[in-house]
Amino acid sequence: MKSGLHRWFLVIGLAVGSSCVHRHAEKPEPDPGPDAQRKIELNIPITLGRATAIDSANWPTVGGVELGKMLFFDKRLSADNSVSCASCHKPERAFSDTVQFSLGVNGSKGIRNAMTLQNLVFEKNLFWDGRKQKLWEQALVPIQDPLEMAHNLADMVSRLSSISEYQSKFKAAFNSNSITADLVGKAIAQFETTLLSGNSKYDRYIMGTDTFTSAEKRGEQLFFTHPIVNRNLNLRGGNCGDCHLHGTLGGSQIGFQGFKNNGLQTQFRAGSDLGLEVVTGNQADRGKFKVPSLRNIAATAPYMHNGSLKTLEAVMDHYNHPDLFSRPYVDGLIAEASNEDQLLATHLALTPQEKADIISFLKTLTDEEYLEKHKK
Amino acid sequence: MKNILKSIKNSLVLLTVALYFWGCSGKEKTVEPDAPFLTLKLYHTFNGEKFEFNKPFRTENGDTLILNKLAYYLSNFKIFNAGGTVNERVYRLVRFVENIDTVVYTCQILSSQTNGQNQIEWGIGVDNAANNSLDNFGDLSPTNNDMYWSWNTGYKFVVLEGKVRKNGLEKNMVYHIGLNEGYKLYRATLPFTLQADKKFNLTFEVKLDQLFKNPNTISVIDENNIQFDPVQLKKISDNYANGFLNLK
Numbered sequence: 026m027k028s029g030l031h032r033w034f035l036v037i038g039l040a041v042g043s044s045c046v047h048r049h050a051e052k053p054e055p056d057p058g059p060d061a062q063r064k065i066e067l068n069i070p071i072t073l074g075r076a077t078a079i080d081s082a083n084w085p086t087v088g089g090v091e092l093g094k095m096l097f098f099d100k101r102l103s104a105d106n107s108v109s110c111a112s113c114h115k116p117e118r119a120f121s122d123t124v125q126f127s128l129g130v131n132g133s134k135g136i137r138n139a140m141t142l143q144n145l146v147f148e149k150n151l152f153w154d155g156r157k158q159k160l161w162e163q164a165l166v167p168i169q170d171p172l173e174m175a176h177n178l179a180d181m182v183s184r185l186s187s188i189s190e191y192q193s194k195f196k197a198a199f200n201s202n203s204i205t206a207d208l209v210g211k212a213i214a215q216f217e218t219t220l221l222s223g224n225s226k227y228d229r230y231i232m233g234t235d236t237f238t239s240a241e242k243r244g245e246q247l248f249f250t251h252p253i254v255n256r257n258l259n260l261r262g263g264n265c266g267d268c269h270l271h272g273t274l275g276g277s278q279i280g281f282q283g284f285k286n287n288g289l290q291t292q293f294r295a296g297s298d299l300g301l302e303v304v305t306g307n308q309a310d311r312g313k314f315k316v317p318s319l320r321n322i323a324a325t326a327p328y329m330h331n332g333s334l335k336t337l338e339a340v341m342d343h344y345n346h347p348d349l350f351s352r353p354y355v356d357g358l359i360a361e362a363s364n365e366d367q368l369l370a371t372h373l374a375l376t377p378q379e380k381a382d383i384i385s386f387l388k389t390l391t392d393e394e395y396l397e398k399h400k401k
Numbered sequence: 402m403k404n405i406l407k408s409i410k411n412s413l414v415l416l417t418v419a420l421y422f423w424g425c426s427g428k429e430k431t432v433e434p435d436a437p438f439l440t441l442k443l444y445h446t447f448n449g450e451k452f453e454f455n456k457p458f459r460t461e462n463g464d465t466l467i468l469n470k471l472a473y474y475l476s477n478f479k480i481f482n483a484g485g486t487v488n489e490r491v492y493r494l495v496r497f498v499e500n501i502d503t504v505v506y507t508c509q510i511l512s513s514q515t516n517g518q519n520q521i522e523w524g525i526g527v528d529n530a531a532n533n534s535l536d537n538f539g540d541l542s543p544t545n546n547d548m549y550w551s552w553n554t555g556y557k558f559v560v561l562e563g564k565v566r567k568n569g570l571e572k573n574m575v576y577h578i579g580l581n582e583g584y585k586l587y588r589a590t591l592p593f594t595l596q597a598d599k600k601f602n603l604t605f606e607v608k609l610d611q612l613f614k615n616p617n618t619i620s621v622i623d624e625n626n627i628q629f630d631p632v633q634l635k636k637i638s639d640n641y642a643n644g645f646l647n648l649k
Contacts, residue, residue, distance in 0.1 A: 270546075357563070358562070361575040
């Protein structure tokens with residue numbers, strides 16, 4: 026009964042803020058330009074809620090999206106023509122990678138797991154450490170990163186400018202006779218802005234057109250419940266919903282509150298990945314990384330910022346690790362939530378059945394249509 | 402039971418549709434052209450000092466708090482005197498992000514209220530009706546809101562997160578305060594008379610140190626995680642009923 030009402034509560038909230046039943050269109054300003062420069066409507070699935078991070082200065086156009094998609098899949102953006110954006114952001118994996126660290130040019134390895142790309146119109150802070158706020162600026166970073174595409178922007182622009190197909194597509198999309206790095210970033214960002222996923226079993230369940238199994242229902246209930254064990258209550262919960270919020274089941278978009286140290290990165294030596302601290306300069310942000318959206322999570326293994334957990338079972342075990350709460354820097358929302366008496370608790374303390382139920386729920390977040398849509 | 406659930410579900414479908422159309426329509430409000438206009442602002446202090454995130458502040462009990470999240474609800478602003486009452490069902494989620502004066506509400510009052518002294522009232526938290534309701538939106542929307550607990554517990558009224566230190570010990574601090582009993586009213590008398598056709602700023606000092614004292618001195622190092630427990634929640638809510646909001 027609880028989850029049923031929770032579901033209807035969610036639908037009501039979404040309906041009030043939206044303009045049609047299944048998808049709501051975020052409409053651009055009227056624009057009578059050439060067809061390729063015609064701005065497109067973003068059909069955002071209603072179950073995701075209201076988009077909060079649309080870049081209105083770089084609204085997707087017909088030509089911009091087509092060009093951006095071409096660039097996204099083009100290995101010529103990398104220094105040695107060996108790697109494209111799609112090499113590490115595989116469409117059939119919700120634009121994530123299957124390995125812990127993706128391979129860049131010359132087989133170089135990064136230090137973080139390739140993030141999933143979906144529903145980016147909800148993400149205000151980009152990268153695991155939140156260092157970029159504009160999607161088009163973000164798109165230019167991996168091109169230059171020596172561990173990824175390792176390309177000098179001027180050289181990349183020069184290479185693209187020598188390709189007649191790109192000359193005509195940039196002209197059509199941006200009415201520009203010259204190709205610039207900024208326009209490359211903007212075209213890729215326009216394509217990425219259209220990557221919207223909201224047709225999973227969970228979405229259909231929310232809309233009342235699909236049903237959950239008993240395990241999925243129990244998992245949903247656990248996911249959204251903060252465990253409480255005190256003199257008055259014994260409420261079992263998975264505590265996931267404390268950090269994975271909103272329709273995307275991603276982090277808070279208020280400032281950097283959607284960045285947490287989940288206990289994976291707690292020992293720091295020279296060269297350690299400090300996460301958000303590098304951006305804010307605040308030691309309290311040490312080892313904090315972006316709380317990602319859990320949409321399509323079953324398709325995006327391995328998990329976490331460092332790709333260190335290979336399966337969803339391993340993720341559940343991490344939050345149940347006996348010494349989790351005592352690790353330095355671990356977030357208070359994690360360390361202060363247990364299914365055991367909090368004064369004695371050292372971890373989340375879920376039972377094997379509860380962990381399996383949460384995983385059953387997480388698997389309902391897979392949007393098969395999305396995984397198939399951009400497959401090459 | 403099944404029939405009851407079905408009936409609830411059907412009602413909610415109708416409610417959803419109704420709210421969809423309601424949500425798209427404009428809300429007309431009668432405006433009196435010569436009535437005073439109020440702008441309500443907030444600023445936050447701790448022991449009289451400007452409040453900031455990630456800066457240590459000491460409670461009366463001697464605990465040092467370093468906060469990184471602060472949010473709370475103010476509800477149902479009311480201004481009244483013998484000449485009339487303006488009482489709006491309004492919910493404002495105040496999130497401390499930067500230490501600037503936050504405009505939390507603006508409203509026009511009745512021209513009849515320009516005679517004599519007015520009193521004002523704010524609810525701290527969310528009133529029982531909204532807290533137990535399924536049809537909230539705006540600042541209460543459950544779909545875009547980390548202040549929402551669940552349908553049977555309602556909202557977190559006041560949220561504080563960070564660290565607490567004392568005598569070399571450091572702990573996480575997680576205060577998520579709510580439940581119907583935690584809804585409190587703050588009243589004050591306006592220190593000036595309102596005049597027709599003029600704009601007024603009402604500025605409130607929000608004293609965060611007050612959350613931890615008077616009437617209940619809180620030992621945060623001992624009670625560093627307060628969520629759901631009615632006894633602990635009552636101690637904090639009794640404190641924010643008393644001296645948390647202050648009309649300047």
